[in-house]
Amino acid sequence: MALAEWEQRLRTGGYRITPQRQLVLEAVEKLRHGTPEELLAEVQRTATGVNLSTVYRSLEVLEEVGLVTHAHIGHGAPTYHAVDDHVHIHLVCDSCGSVNAVEADIAEPFLDQVRERTGFITDISHVALHGRCTNCSVARTREAPTRPRG
Amino acid sequence: MALAEWEQRLRTGGYRITPQRQLVLEAVEKLRHGTPEELLAEVQRTATGVNLSTVYRSLEVLEEVGLVTHAHIGHGAPTYHAVDDHVHIHLVCDSCGSVNAVEADIAEPFLDQVRERTGFITDISHVALHGRCTNCSVARTREAPTRPRG
DNA sequence: GTATATGCAAAGGGTTTGCACGGTT
DNA sequence: AACCGTGCAAACCCTTTGCATATAC
Numbered sequence: 343m344a345l346a347e348w349e350q351r352l353r354t355g356g357y358r359i360t361p362q363r364q365l366v367l368e369a370v371e372k373l374r375h376g377t378p379e380e381l382l383a384e385v386q387r388t389a390t391g392v393n394l395s396t397v398y399r400s401l402e403v404l405e406e407v408g409l410v411t412h413a414h415i416g417h418g419a420p421t422y423h424a425v426d427d428h429v430h431i432h433l434v435c436d437s438c439g440s441v442n443a444v445e446a447d448i449a450e451p452f453l454d455q456v457r458e459r460t461g462f463i464t465d466i467s468h469v470a471l472h473g474r475c476t477n478c479s480v481a482r483t484r485e486a487p488t489r490p491r492g
Numbered sequence: 493m494a495l496a497e498w499e500q501r502l503r504t505g506g507y508r509i510t511p512q513r514q515l516v517l518e519a520v521e522k523l524r525h526g527t528p529e530e531l532l533a534e535v536q537r538t539a540t541g542v543n544l545s546t547v548y549r550s551l552e553v554l555e556e557v558g559l560v561t562h563a564h565i566g567h568g569a570p571t572y573h574a575v576d577d578h579v580h581i582h583l584v585c586d587s588c589g590s591v592n593a594v595e596a597d598i599a600e601p602f603l604d605q606v607r608e609r610t611g612f613i614t615d616i617s618h619v620a621l622h623g624r625c626t627n628c629s630v631a632r633t634r635e636a637p638t639r640p641r642g
Numbered sequence: 643g644t645a646t647a648t649g650c651a652a653a654g655g656g657t658t659t660g661c662a663c664g665g666t667t
Numbered sequence: 668a669a670c671c672g673t674g675c676a677a678a679c680c681c682t683t684t685g686c687a688t689a690t691a692c
Contacts, residue, residue: 378657418656419655
């Protein structure tokens, strides 16, 4: 039988096909985005014996062969998602902690300019942008908002 | 005698003037940018007894009253700098780890657009952007570059 | 004198690593 | 059979916290 896409990718990268890697990939696809801990929880619904370090190692391999990516949203663990997912920029409010999103393509002119000036090719979705959401910037004109670390 | 600017700021914020806070602030200004560990080392050139947790607490207070800010550049500790410093965006290469910078104001049109669409006010210098520097994106057309975690 | 800051040590979250065992090829 | 991948436990980095003591006000 024909190998599935993900199997091909692993093979081509010189990696083996293992149940753990398959489960981690399926967890990423099912949850659409998740931290290593969250993915472990999902994986363990099927296979309780899987270890957190295996999830980390699997994610590293899956990312290496282009099946998943990760983004840094909050200050904690990164979130992983399947590569075919819709690309967006996360906007994290340093005041209330809320997370909003905008289409990544509105950054294109800016990123083109960065590349012209420096040659740097930016993966804008890799890290969330920080600042103040509408509510908190309005509130700020009245009184100091809450202040989580940034 | 007149209180220095930094003393005023602390007072106004309801904080006390302490040698530790002064030393941490001076370390930030001297190094121009540094991680908590690096700042501790600098502080300890003058006062060996100062503790790392005091540096963290001092930075938090100094940031609260607007004397310092921090930015997330690499994956490790954040770097602190004086508020009057030149504002720039850091560009971190996920392939070779190099860090470049561009003027923050080239992002203005983009950030205006983000605000129009979402109301979100972005502090673009707070987190470094990730991607590939000139060298590594050229090299990539020939062979796979090194791959530090992003 | 009283509230705040500090030092110390311990704990915390997230991640990586060494090693022996088990599974894939 | 050879090697890669896994589980486990320990270690790691960075940061926060509880508590007793010291210090700025």
